[in-house]
Amino acid sequence: MSRRRGVMSDQFKEELAKELGFYDTVKQEGWGGIKSRDAGNMVKRAIELAEERLKS
Numbered sequence: 001m002s003r004r005r006g007v008m009s010d011q012f013k014e015e016l017a018k019e020l021g022f023y024d025t026v027k028q029e030g031w032g033g034i035k036s037r038d039a040g041n042m043v044k045r046a047i048e049l050a051e052e053r054l055k056s
Helices: 010-020 023-029 036-055
Strands: none
Touching: 010 023, 010 036
16 A cells, blocks of 8 residues: 655644644644544645735
8 A cells, every 4th residue: 555645744734733732632642643623624724824825
């Protein structure tokens, strides 16, 4: 089974997890320990930030 290459850097994902309040879970359990809702919120926030940067 091949692994997909992530689009977001680990640093960016960690920043988003801190902002959204689930970084402790990531530290303790890894990315597999977060809820689907948290992962979705992280992607949503990344899209919002990208759209903001495009407007500038």
